[in-house]
Each structure stands twice: as C-alpha cells, then as structure tokens.
Amino acid sequence: MKNPSPRLAASLLFATALCPLPCFAHSSETDADARAEKAVAQMTEEEKLSLMQTELLARIPFDKQPKDIAIGVGYTPGVPRLGVPLLTESDASLGVANMGGFIRPKDGATALPSAMAMGSTWDPGLIEQGGRMMGGETRAKGFNVLLAGGVNLVREPRNGRNFEYFSEDPLLSGTLAGSSIRGIQSNNIVSTMKHYVLNAQETGRSFLNVNIDEAAMRESDLLAFEIANEIGQPGSVMCSYNKVNGVHSCENDFLLNTVLRHDWGFKGWVMSDWGGVHSVSVDKGLDQESGVRSLGESYFGKPLHDTLADGSIKPSDIDRSVTRIVRTMYKLGLADHPVSVGNPIDFEANGKVAQAIAEQGIVLLKNEGNLLPVAASARKIVVIGAHADVGVPSGGGSSQVWPAGGASLSLAIPGDAIYHRRLYMPSSPLQALREQFPDADVVYDDGTDPARAAEAAKGADIAIVFAEQFMAEGHDSLDLMLPDNQNGLIEAVAAANPKTVVVLETGGPVLMPWIDKVPAVIEAWYAGQRGGHAIARVLSGAVNPSGRLPVTFPSSVDQLPNPVLPGSDRITLKPGSDLYDMPTEQEPLNVTYPEGPDVGYRWFAKQDRKPLFAFGHGLSYTNFAMSAPKLSGMTARFTVSNTGSRGGASVAQLYLVSRAGKAERRLVGYQRVELAPGAKQSATITIEPRLLADWHNGGWWMPKGEYRFALGDDAQHLDREVSVKYAERSWKEVGGKQ
Template sequence: MNERQPEDPDARAREIELQMTDDERFSLLVGVLGKGDLWPLRDERIPPDVSMSAGYVPGVTRLGVPALMMSDAGLGVTNPGYRPGDSATALPAGLALASSFNPALARAAGEVIGREARSRGINVQLAGSMNLARDPRNGRNFEYLSEDPLLTGVLAAESVSGIQQQGVISTVKHFSLNCNETNRHWLDAIIDPDAHRESDLLAFEIAIERARPAAVMAAYNKVNGSYAAQNSVLLNDILKTAWGYRGWVMSDWGGTPSWECALAGLDQECGAQIDAILWGAEQFTDRLRAAYAEGRLPKERLSDMVRRILRSMFAVGIDRRGDPPEPDMDAHNKVALQIAREGTVLLKNDGTLPLASVERIAVIGGYAQVGVPTGCGSSTVVPPGGYAEVIPIGGPGLTGGTRNLYLLPSSPLEELRKQFPSAQIEFDRGLTPAEAVLVARRADAVIVFAIRVEGEGFDSADLSLPWGQDEVIAAVAAVNPNTVVVLETGNPAAMPWRDSVNAIIEAWYPGQAGSRAIAEIIAGKVNPSGRLPITFPVDLSQTPRPELPGLGEPVGTATPIDYSEGADVGYRWFARTGQRPMFPFGHGLSYTRFEYRDLVVAGGETVVAGVDVVNAGNRAGADVAQLYLIGAPGGRRLRLLGFERVDLKPGQSRRVSIEADPRLLADYADGAWRITPGSYSVAVGASAAAFAFTAEVELAGRAFGR
C-alpha cells in the first residue's frame, strides 16, 4: 500500500485554495444525494462512473483534490439501495456499545467501519452520532451513546479515531440538541446557554479535542430560535472560536434553510436536493453565488469555507490513500459479537439465569425464529447475505418509507438450540396471550423476546411494547414464574410486568451477531457485563416532559421544546428531583460478585481517586468501576467523573485510578469554567444509585477555558 507522507494540512490547504477558480471553490460547497431507494433520481452532477452514496462532492483533479464520497453512519456502512448487492458488518446499536463502557471496543468498532468504508471507495463516513439521550421516546437514541457527556464524549472520540486512522473522514453529529425526532426540521430546542455548555456541548467538546474529527454535522433543529446550521453562536462563537475547531461544518441532508448559513459558520450544504423540497431551493448553488457576486458573502469567508474542507482532506489523508486492503469480514463479525456480549445488560435476575439443567424451554415472540431487529433510518445496515426479513410499517414525512421492521440473521431460537442441544425447545410467535400460555405451561423455563421498532424521523408515543407484547408477557409470567424477558429495543420500556418475571435482559438492537451473544449469556457461557448508559424511568411522569411537545401534530408544525432540565440530564435529573428510577444509570448485574476496597482520594486542581476492585465470586467477569461527584459547595450535585472497565478472574483484584476532567467539577458561567473552592464529596460504586464508598476532598478554586 503506497501512500504519500503527510504535509502540513493548513499550509497545503492555503496553497491549493489560492490556485482554485471560483467555480472550483463553489463546487466543494455542495454535496448531492445519490440515487437510491428513497431518492430514485440520478443527479446529473454525479459522473456516470461514480458509485452511488449518501453524498457526492466533486474533486478538482488538476490540483490533486479528491471527490468526496459520503456514507452513513455509525453502526456500519449503510446501503439504502445505493449499491445493489452491497452489504457490510451490521454492528449493534450505539447504546449497546456504550453499555460496554469500553473505549477500546469503541475504537475497534470505528476501525471496522473505516476499513469497510474505504474498501468501497467511501472517504467520508457520516458517523459520530452523539446527541445526549434527553427523552426515552426519541427515535434515534439507539444510534447515540448515552445521557452522560463524559461517557458519550469518550466513546464517540474513540470511534471517530478508529475510523479516521483508516484514512476515512468521520463527522460528529448532530450539533446540537437533536434530541427528538418529532417535526425535527421545525423543532426549536430552548435551553439555558450555560447549561448547554455543561451537557450536550461538553460531550461534543470532549470528542472533538480527543479525536479531532474532520467534520461536524449541524443538526436539523433550531437552538434558542436559530437553526443549528444558521446559529452563529454555536458554529462561530463556540465551535470555531472558543474551541478552535479547524475542520469544516456540513449540514444534515435538507438542513440548510438559507444561504445566510454560510455567514453563520456553515461550510457545506449536503443533500442539496432535499433542501430544494423543504426550503424551495438549493442554498449554496445559485443563491450563494449570487450573494458572493453582490458582495454579501465576503471573499475571505468563501476562502475559509474551502480551506476548512481541504484542510480536513489533507489532515486525514484521503488524498494519499493507496489501494485499500480487503476487509476481514470474519474478524469484523467478531467485533460485532464482542460488542453484543459486553453491551447486553442483565437488569434483573432472581436466580433463574444462567439456565442450568432444564429439559423443556419455551421461546416466545419477538420474531425469534427469524432474527433480531435493528433500528431504522439512515443508520440501517444491510448485513452479509441480506436481511432475514423486512416487514413494512411506514409513516409520514421524508423518512416514512424507512420505517420498517428490519430483522438481521441469525435466529435467537436456533442459537438457543445450539446452546441447549439436549433440551426440548418449543416456539410460539406470541400472537396472543392465550396461545402463548399454552406453551409456557409445559416448560421448565420461558424465554420471551420483546421488540419495538424505533428509528429516524419519529418518536415513540409512550414506553409500552407494541402489538400486545406486554399482555403476552404478563400472561406467561402468571403461569410460569421461571420467565426470562429479553428486550430488543432502542430505548427503555415501561415493563408493567417486571415484578412478575424472574429475569430481564436488555439486549438493545444487538447487531448481526446478537443472537449468539444473547444465547451465550442465557446459557452462562458469557458472563453479562453491560451497564446502562441511560436511566430507565418507571414511567413518563418521572421525566422532564411527560407530554412530548408536538407529538401528533402534522408534519411541518413549529414545535418549541423547553429543555428546562438544563444540564441535569438523565440520572442528574433523578438526583435533582429525588425520584427513584426503575433502573439507574450504570446499573447492570453479573453472574459473579464484585467488591470495592480501599478508596483513596486526592484533591487540589481536580479529583484523583484510587480503589481496589475485587471479584469476590466464583466466575470470571467484568465490572465497571464508576466515580461520581455527589456533593459540592452549595449543595448536592451528581455527575459521573470517570469510569474504568476491568476483567477479573475469581478472587482477583485490580487497583483502578481515575482522574476527573476538571470541567465535570466546575460550573460554566460568564464565558469560563469555574471551580468553587471548598469541600467536595465523591463516591465510587456500581451505578448512579449504588455507592460503596464516599469521601471528602478539598479543591482549590480557579477559572479556566472559554
């Protein structure tokens, strides 16, 4: 693989931009959507010999500037009809990856995506999905990582780094507050600016400073009255000035409402054909050129837009790529399997799991005889061999056609038969409680698979399971107390039956190898180690917005959402309001037992904590030690300060050291981070609601950052 050595990307971008004509400059500012299932027209701006993808931007051959070939997303290289017959590794949901609390695994996932993108000629991967999970009904939460800025920022950074190390540009998205899908183009996210810096923007800040993503994708929604792509405070003041970001800002597809976005910091319009539908015209073609000719777009700004794009190309090295190596798909499947293993969360276990000597097992519902579900929308990946089945559902808006039940092979039923070869396993589709009960009564143990379709473009109306699944589970548990429920969802579920079943597993959307991981955990071949990256409420009354604004309104209805919780997202909201959730952030059970010993904490500029983690059980397993701030001068405050995942054999112990990012101890106000001097309380434990030890530490006061 012959690749040229890197040069100074800033100097080279300046040199190349100065040689460009205005036509060449403007050509880099517009990305067009390729022909696919949802966009059946081939755009004449895409050359006939160019493979279709989510976005195409022409290069400048005479100056060595490559064309940009863009593809979704963060769960694999997607193919919604662009390249017939193409497939890619279908990784588990972002929430499953985050449940591992394993940065190394996030990097491995990014490497898988980067290698497979590069092998297809893709050089921009629209990955890095990292909006905080502020609402458990958000249809895209499955793509994102968590409700916590530290966990989200760290894992997103590792994934982005894994992609870009393969010579493929990665974005981070959606900047910012794309936390609901209902009427997302017309949603106005209202938030206190300082609280925004302490939460969602802090997650982006951490990811950007750690991974240096080459591009940032603006969100569809407004933020405090201005569209994200036209929000100078977000793009110019914070991203490019305060953080010194040197890459480029692209729009989401159809997310450029006017040419003035260029003045506010947007550098590239993507999916321009959709803008023509939503806003009446493409914005960075004729309209931006006219503004330039009339002097409304300064030449310096045009040059800056182009140089940012060029700089990112050269920094990642997409112009230096040799022939890509053939991806090792078997190795990539192992990564998908490991994410599913480490990301599956055992929520409840009254002694049923792991299943031991059982002669008769009933498997009920969830299309377990076919495959496992995946979320729908732009992140949906066609797995090797294709989908096991696609069941159309539909819905309003541009993404209604992508709302389907996509089932990935393999079958959980068949994987359970492999794990329990001597057991008699009977399957029922779970169509009605009465039929399911007949099978459940005959079994020594029952495994019910429960699913929910969630995806881009729509939020769930509530947290119930569709198609009468809650009623089926309740009926089955009433006749067989030895019932295990496996949830395959992209969000928390209400679980009115939770006290009646013996075990609950949250498998999320577990990807192409998820069936095997689920069966291995049920059989005890794999010790569950996932920890919740989002809080599971008892019901919606515990959330900041029990009634979701705009739900049920026609597409196009302007919808303000007041994020009144500010920086107190998820577990922080529960601590602030004194409520007890169904399952807290960080929660997850194991088949072994862990203890924490000898907590030592030091202060000064920040908090540094050390603790011994001990496997006090009789099985090898993994624990996630979590360090929290629980009190600060002025009152109680709950924030995750750090975490570390450790794998331990029975009786083994390991010393874990965690140093807190000072921003997690500070308040943002008056343009700077400020730590108030005084005594701070910290705790180490297994979740945001289960602390083993607490300690007091003195911190010096200081102001820092911007």
C-alpha cells in the same frame, strides 16, 4: 486542538498504543495547511463553489450518475486537475448504511449493535475497535466520508433516534463517541460528529426551537461534543435540523463560530444535515450544504452565487470554507490514500467484533433467585416472540445497515417510503440457543396469541420471551410502552410459568408494568450482525453479562422532565402503522427542558425520584467488591475484587455527590475492570475537572470547598465515600474558553 484535560490526554496516549502507525498515517498540521493554501489559491470560483455542495446521488438519474464511485448519499466531485479528491459519503453510525438494502442493491456491511448497546459496554477501547472496523469497511466500499459520530445526549427517552446515541451523560457519550470517531478516521477517511446540537427528538425536528441558557448547554450537551472533539478530532461536524434559542443550528453563529471554532479550536468543516439549510449562511459558520440535487436548487447554489456577486458574501468567506474542506482532506490522508470501489472485506473477522460489542453491551437488569444463566440441565426451553426464530431487529432510518449475508427478514412499513423497512439481522436467537443447549428441546412460538404462548410455556424448564420495540428516524415513542400487546404476552407467559425470562430488544428505555411478575430480565438492545449468538451466550452463561445502563429507565413518563412529548399533539398516525406523519413546516415548536444541565440520572437525583432502573445499573453472574477510594488531587485509587466463582467484569463508577456543601450527582470518571474468580486489581480513575465545575462568566469555574465523591454500582446506589478540599479554580486551570 486545544490542550486536553488530563483524562483525555491519557486517552490519546492509549489510542496511540492501540493503533500504532501506519494506522494513524495523517499529515501534520503545518503540511496540511500549506497544501490547502496552495490548492485553493489555484482554484477557479466555480471549482471552489462546487466543493461547498454535496449532490444527493439517489436523486440523480442513473444514467447521469458519476461512474466508478461508491453510490451513497452524498457526492462532491473534487478538483482533479489540482489533485483534490472527490468526496463520496455514506450514512452511518452503526456500520456502512444501506437503508432497506435499496441504495446499493443487497450490498451488505457488518451491522454493529446500536450505539445504546455500545454505550452499555462503558469500554472506549472496544468501541474504538468497532470504529476501526467500520472505517475499514467504509474504505473498502469506496467511501471516504462516513456520516457517523452521533454524540447527542438522551434528554428525551422517547426520541426515535436514541439507538444512534451513546448515553445521557456527557462524559460517557463524549469518550465513547470520540473513540469511535478516532477509530473510523484511522483508515484515512473522514468521520463527522453529529447532530450538533440538541437534536433530542424527532417530533417536529425541522421547526423545533430549543430554549436553553448557555451554562446549561455548556455543562451537558456541548460538553459531550467538546470531549468527543478532543478525543476523536473529527474532520467534519454535521449541524442539526432544529433551532437553538431561535436560530437554526446550521446558521447559528454562536454555536458554529464562537463555541466550535473559537473556544474548541475545531479546524475541520461544518456540513449541514440533509435539508437543514435555510439561508446563505457561510458567514455564520456553515461550509457545505448537503444533499442538493443540482446547482441552482439550493441555498449554496444560485443564492450563494448572487450574494457573492452583490458583495453580501466576500471571496475571502468562500476561501475560508473551501480551505477548511481541502485542509481536512490533506490532514486525514484522503488525497494521499484515495479510495476505490470493490475491495475485499473479511466479514467473518468483522462479525466477531460486532459480536464482542453485543456481548459486552447486554445488560442483566434483574435476576431473582439466580434464574440465569439457564441451567445446563434444562431439557425443555420455550422461546417466544419478536421473530426470534429468524434474527434480531434493527432500528430504522438513515443509519440502517443491510447486513452482510442479507437481512433474515424485511418487513414493509405501511404508508412509508420504499427505503424504510423493518430489518432483522441474520442471527437467530432460537438457533443459537439450540447450539448452546444441544440436549434440550428448544421450541418456538411467535407470540401473536398470548393464550397459545402461555400454553406452550407450561411445564417448560424455562420460558424466554423476546420483546421488541421498533424505533426509527422520524418516529418517536409516545409512551415508552412495548407495542402490539407484548406486555399482555409477557404477563400471560409469566402466569403460566414462574421461570420466565424477558429479553428486551429496544431502541432505548421502556416501561415494564409486568416487572414484579418476571424473575429475570435482560436488555439486549439492537444487537447487530451476530446479536442472536451474543444473546444466547449470555443466557447460557458462556458469557458473563457486564453491560451497564447508559440511560435511566423511568418507572413512568410522569417522572420525566416533560411528561408529555413536546409536539405530540400535532402527530397524525399513519393507517395500519406505528409511524406517523408530521408536516415539515408549522408554527414553531418551542421546547424547554426543565432539567437544564441535569440530564437523566441527575434530574432523578435532584427530584428525589426513584427510577425503575438507574443509570449505570447492571448485574453479573459473579460478585464484586470495591474498596473506598483514596484521592490525591484529581486521581482516585481503589481496589476491585471478584468475590464470586465466575470470571467477569465490573464497571467502577465515580460520582461527585456534594460540592461546597451542596448535593450533586455527576459521573466524573469510570473504569471497566475484568477479573478472574478470586482476583483483585488496583484501579485508577483520573477525574475530568470540567465535571467539577460550572460554566460561569464565559469559562469554567470551580468553587472552593469540600468535594465529596463516592464509588457506585450505579447512579442511585452510592457508598465508599471520600472527601477532598479544593481551592477555587478558574477556567485557566480547568480548561475551556481562552
């Protein structure tokens, strides 16, 4: 690994303190290199080629599936005679995935909250803890590769997979994703880092071509992956379906060889996304084709044999890829700590981890008149909508977890494959609220009839409307509106009862045409295994909300860089469904991002557009004050005080606001601070220097001049400014290509 920046070096030291040996019982670089070289030298050609493919187990007849291994999405047999272990892979990001509960019938795992909820915690240590838990369950179930580590930036808020990603900011996404990967791999298993790169929407993902210049990539999406790679040191990188500048990501020499391997020093292996291979691209940087059915039905089957025979691909190319795979097995301890199926899991303890993340990730967006927390004196509470009587929703697609204890509700998606379901986690907000308010009459209306729900809300001490948005792999939201007339439901209830709270359970940002009519709103995201308990505890005040938005909520789609979702004119809706069909092969869908490197809040700042809720926004049941920061070099010091009557946590956010006389808006550091009432604490933020720089002439470069910084409660509300003068700095001092 390249030498990390000061901030990331500190993060690596934190990891060692958080997870001491033997948690990080990995082999040394030298030992892994030597063992891999020796093993590969003894392999036959067929053994080498077998390591360059993973079988899609779901497509192998049951009677021909390998025995005594975990049944997931990918399997590579290994080379037993040389002690090279098999690889058995599970989908992931939010737990050990099991779409609809069908891949391994009813085999449950702890369902973490969505990555968007994790992003809202702004807490790398907590997310690493979640990664360790997730990796532990992966090992217990017999898998040694977890297809986790979603680092993609939220460029397109309508993207159906945004719930698998952390944020729109490269620093926040990189630090959190890297921490999750590091936690997963502490269990002597491999975590991927995905989807590399610019997989920002599902619409047309297999034929979408992103046109973007190198500097814009380096300063945004690639920087997020670079930081995650430095912190997490993933064993594998999964390349994405889309093209970048006319070349598929999985055969993109610039992305895989120049950036990933040469510039960043990545030593693991690159695997394709399932069906993401379009040529024999070993020389372009791809090492392993994922999800093939059998030899001869893939590019890394017979075509690879043929190119090896005719000399287009050299034996040394094969050796290089196989060595990367085997070396990673030794480096991360897969060979020395083999997995087995059916080990016990402490779901009670793991559920507490999931609940802690959910509680910390819930964002209080609005709280007029301090309506929340719900008064302990409340005697009638009406809960409405979104199946809140049974559980909390999850996102759909390959990351979906069948929860421990089973889903409380599983709904079919009309016209979709059997594996894709709308699942609800077994944690009922209704029941949890009854536990929080034992003396109140807590009643439920399903919200399908707005007039009936409004009537139920009349006269209640408080009405709580749960509103949901189902998002899934292969499905983008076209307008960011809540579906199924939920906006009408909210308006009807708010008209009937001025004390109405809206709880949003969404995959990402949504529009709120009713916002001026509702005094209190919380964003709970997809809250995971014990999400209902987390939501109820925040509503009751047992937990003081501390989440901060990891994405900007626009006021309308007209504020977005692309007001119309690219390719949405090609969508055909499925009958009776909010999902759609889209052919996998069409004329290329060329997408240009007008914002360039200025993703999310940076676009809003440069365009002087006021969002509905800004990146970093989040309220509390207490109040905080921060002193103006004092800068010394790349270090900012200041004091955070809790000036209210409740204990709580604040997230100090430091932004670059101008550089050499030019206005900027970049998050350059952050720190979560938890304080008792009346307490104060000194805080220190080490600035990530690449966020002060531009990618210029093949490396990072900082111009000389005055740099102004400001502490903020969010990206829009900034004060407590401080300035410092920096000399010009080249890439040698900042980091980057060597």
